[in-house]
Amino acid sequence: MASLPHPSTTRLNPTRACLLFLILGTGLIADTRTAAEIEAVVTYEQFGAVGDGLTDDLPAIVAAHAFANERGLPVRSDPKATYHLGRLALTAVIQTSTDWNTSRFIIDDSQGVENHKHALFQVESTLEPVPLQIESLKIGQERLNVRPDSDLLVYVENDHVRRFKRRGLNVNAGTAQREVFILKTDGTVEGAIEWDYDTVTTVEARPIDPSTLVLSGGFFINIANRMIQPEGYNYWMRNIEINRSNTRVEGLSYQPVGHTDFGHPYRGFLSAQRAANIELRDCRINPHKVYKTIGAAGLPVPMGTYGYNFGLVVNFTMKGCRMGDIHDRSLWGVVGSNFMKNVLVEDCRLSRMDVHMGVSGYYIIRNSEMGHMGINAIGKGDLIVENSTIHSQHLVKFRGDYGATWNGDVVIRNSHWVPTNTEGGVLSIFGVQNDGTHDFGYESTMPTTITIDGLTIDDGPEREGTSNITLFDAASGAIDPTLPHPYRPTETVEISDLTTTSGLTPRVSLNPKLAEVISVSGL
Numbered sequence: 112m113a114s115l116p117h118p119s120t121t122r123l124n125p126t127r128a129c130l131l132f133l134i135l136g137t138g139l140i141a142d143t144r145t146a147a148e149i150e151a152v153v154t155y156e157q158f159g160a161v162g163d164g165l166t167d168d169l170p171a172i173v174a175a176h177a178f179a180n181e182r183g184l185p186v187r188s189d190p191k192a193t194y195h196l197g198r199l200a201l202t203a204v205i206q207t208s209t210d211w212n213t214s215r216f217i218i219d220d221s222q223g224v225e226n227h228k229h230a231l232f233q234v235e236s237t238l239e240p241v242p243l244q245i246e247s248l249k250i251g252q253e254r255l256n257v258r259p260d261s262d263l264l265v266y267v268e269n270d271h272v273r274r275f276k277r278r279g280l281n282v283n284a285g286t287a288q289r290e291v292f293i294l295k296t297d298g299t300v301e302g303a304i305e306w307d308y309d310t311v312t313t314v315e316a317r318p319i320d321p322s323t324l325v326l327s328g329g330f331f332i333n334i335a336n337r338m339i340q341p342e343g344y345n346y347w348m349r350n351i352e353i354n355r356s357n358t359r360v361e362g363l364s365y366q367p368v369g370h371t372d373f374g375h376p377y378r379g380f381l382s383a384q385r386a387a388n389i390e391l392r393d394c395r396i397n398p399h400k401v402y403k404t405i406g407a408a409g410l411p412v413p414m415g416t417y418g419y420n421f422g423l424v425v426n427f428t429m430k431g432c433r434m435g436d437i438h439d440r441s442l443w444g445v446v447g448s449n450f451m452k453n454v455l456v457e458d459c460r461l462s463r464m465d466v467h468m469g470v471s472g473y474y475i476i477r478n479s480e481m482g483h484m485g486i487n488a489i490g491k492g493d494l495i496v497e498n499s500t501i502h503s504q505h506l507v508k509f510r511g512d513y514g515a516t517w518n519g520d521v522v523i524r525n526s527h528w529v530p531t532n533t534e535g536g537v538l539s540i541f542g543v544q545n546d547g548t549h550d551f552g553y554e555s556t557m558p559t560t561i562t563i564d565g566l567t568i569d570d571g572p573e574r575e576g577t578s579n580i581t582l583f584d585a586a587s588g589a590i591d592p593t594l595p596h597p598y599r600p601t602e603t604v605e606i607s608d609l610t611t612t613s614g615l616t617p618r619v620s621l622n623p624k625l626a627e628v629i630s631v632s633g634l
Contacts, residue, residue, distance in 0.1 A: 153179040153186045155194065162192025164217055169197040169231070173204075180206040180237070188214040188329070195219070200226035205234045206355075211329030211363070218349055220336040221369060227336065227345075230352040230382075236320050243294075243316035248308040254298050261318045263294045264356050264387045266423065268313040274306070274552040275468040275489075279512040280406040285552045286468065287312075290450055291423045293319065293387050302387075302425040302452040305471045305491070319356040319387055326351070326360045331380065334369040335399060343404055344414060346378040353383040361392040365418060370400040379420020379447070389424050393431040398442040398462060415443035417465075422449040429456045437462040437482025438502060444484035451490075466490055468513065483531065491518035494558070500527040506566075508542035514555035515545045515586070515598070521558040525565040530580070537621060539584045540568075545598040547588025556599035557589060563606045563633075570613045578615035582631070585622040600625060606633035 153175050156162070160171035172194065179186045186209040188194070193215040218231065243257065245267060266289070273285035288308070293301035294316070336347055353360075365380045380396055383389045396418035406412035418434070421427060427448070434445055437460060444463025448454070453472040456464055456479055463484035464476060470490040477497045485503025488494055489510050494517060496507065506528040509515035521541075530538045543557050561582075570580050588598035604619075611617065616634065619626035 151184065153182075153184050155186075155188055155192075160189075160192070160194060162189055162194055162214075164193035164195055164215070166195060167197030167199070168194040169199060169201050169203070172196070173201050176203045176205050176207075176209075180204060183207060185209065188212065190214060193217060196231055198224045200229045202230050203232050205232055205326070206237050206324075208325045208327075210327050212327070214329055216329060216331045218331060218333040220347065220349055221334045222337070224336070224349070227338075227347040227349060230348050230350055232351045234324065234326070234351070234353040234355045234358055236317065236355040238318040238320060240315060240317050243314050245308075245311045245314050247310060248304050248306075250304055250307050252304040253300050255294060255300065256298065257294065258298055259294060259296055259316075259318075261321075262296060263316045264291060264319055264385065264425070265294050266291050266313070266315040266385055267308060267311050269306075269308050269310055270312040271310065272306075272552075275513055276550060276552045277512050278514075278549045278551070280408045280410050280412040281512065282407050289423070290471075291385060291387070291425055291452070293425055302472060305452075305469075315385075317356070317385075321357070323357045323359055323388075324355060326358070326363065328362045330364045331366070333365065333367045333377075333380070335367050335371075336374050337371050338375045339373045345375045347375060348378055350377065350380045350382055353381070353386060353389065356387040356389075358383070358386065358388075359390040359392065360394060363394045363396075365396040367397060367399045367416075374400065374402050376402065376414045376416040376443075379417045381418065382420040383424055383427075384421070385423045387425040389421070389426070390428045391419070391430070391432055393433075394429075395433045396445060397435050398439075398445045401441060401443050413443075415447075417443070417447035418445040420447055421451065423451075424448070425452045427451060427454050429459050431457075432459045432461065434461060437480065440483055444482075463487065465510075467510070489513045489516055493519055494521045495524070496522070496526050497524045498526065500529065502529045502531065504531050504538060505542035506530075506540045509557075511542070511544035514549070514551035514553070515543045515557070516551070516553065516555040517558045518556050519559060521561045523561075523563045523566050527567045527569070529569045537579050537581055538570075539581045539620075540617070541583050543584050543586045543589070543598075545586055545588045547591060547594030547597050550596055554599065555588075555596065557583070557586065557601040559602055561601060561604045563604070563609055565608045566610075568609070568611045568617070570611050570615070573612065573614045576615065578611065578613065578617050580611065580615070580617040581620050582617060582634075583620040583622075583625065583629075585620060586625055587622065590622070590624040590628055601629050604629060604631040604634075606631070609633070 158171040158174040160168040190213045268289040270287045272288040276285035399416035402414045449468040451470040457477045459479045462482035465487040475495045589600040
């Protein structure tokens with residue numbers, strides 16, 4: 112039976128495996144499965160997993176997936192089991208669809224972890240990289256003079272150019288210009304080229320798997336780490352890493368517990384890097400506690416754990432994803448990403464949706480609710496917020512530490528903004544802080560055009576006087592072309608059906624010069 116390996120092929124509990132063979136073979140336990148069903152699935156118990164919540168089951172889980180990968184068989188856990196994933200530096204490589212259904216998994220990081228930089232699960236393709244030469248690229252390029260045998264996910268980098276030179280408490284010198292795109296068999300590009308590349312110092316091309324690998328179910332309980340030293344960001348993994356295109360995760364849950372006064376952040380329990388067509392459905396990942404450390408500028412900064420962490424992904428979708436309290440400020444925002452193309456968040460309830468080092472193409476928030484850390488954006492293309500409720504300081508915050516730049520258009524449609532701290536200060540619908548003095552590695556710009564077609568602002572009870580709501584921050588760098596790095600202002604704002612609970616009309620900006628150069632209709 113391929114689903115139950117011979118004891119000699121496994122290092123784990125040979126006596127248990129052999130006994131199971133004998134019991135099934137003699138009919139002492141009735142096996143109601145057909146031969147095809149037995150052949151079609153691999154279980155962790157076949158490799159010695161106990162599932163009692165105490166025994167370290169990670170070695171058995173690693174062996175089960177290795178066996179399944181060799182034979183192209185799916186994996187299914189015991190719905191009633193509680194698997195302990197132990198503290199060893201082991202990673203289960205997943206190359207076939209896996210059903211964790213209602214099983215529980217305990218990740219105890221409280222002490223004795225052998226290597227906290229190891230992933231617990233790594234989702235990988237069975238397809239090997241292929242050679243590809245690219246000498247240069249142009250922004251917006253739609254075709255390459257190449258006809259690959261299959262669609263490819265292509266990663267390119269120019270190490271001679273630095274982008275996203277961060278400002279603030281986590282200041283840095285930027286990162287190499289990089290991106291991913293899909294190269295089709297006809298030579299066309301999906302995920303438009305974002306930058307000019309006079310030279311390409313690195314090219315990696317991986318075939319995109321034609322079928323979708325599905326991870327479903329599973330309830331993961333993480334006893335949080337209590338690391339004190341060293342200072343700085345010492346990110347933990349102990350997570351699920353996805354490096355395979357065409358992967359869907361559905362119905363997975365994650366709950367961190369056991370936080371103390373000390374600890375370090377996690378890079379993201381669900382993480383996808385260098386992949387295309389990643390979809391999350393009906394997942395529930397709850398956030399970690401916020402800790403503090405000393406940042407690059409020598410001052411205290413919060414250390415945040417992102418439950419979801421994605422980078423260099425083309426076509427990313429979240430649907431029906433939920434979490435607990437989206438307003439709890441002691442817990443970090445739950446979604447962070449970098450170098451993304453085409454992001455859709457639909458029917459989700461999250462404390463935060465963030466694209467740190469950029470998204471291009473489209474960035475859509477639809478039929479969703481965002482909590483205290485809101486929508487954060489840097490990038491280019493179309494930003495659309497539709498039928499959604501946002502509870503945060505801004506309806507959309509364009510991150511000032513990366514230049515508050517959005518090179519494209521913004522559409523707000525049939526949405527509701529519940530700003531925080533409505534008493535005693537001016538709040539802006541769009542956060543656009545940039546004083547024009549910092550080199551971020553690109554020209555920074557406010558959105559080219561903004562369309563508001565249906566927006567309700569909950570700015571307190573009905574009253575008389577002057578509104579404390581503005582469309583934009585002061586954005587002092589937006590109207591002085593003599594600054595070292597001037598900030599290009601928005602050209603036009605078209606507003607229809609904007610209402611406030613106070614009955615007061617929002618102003619354009621506290622910066623009168625900025626208000627003069629932006630054409631606003633309908634306010």
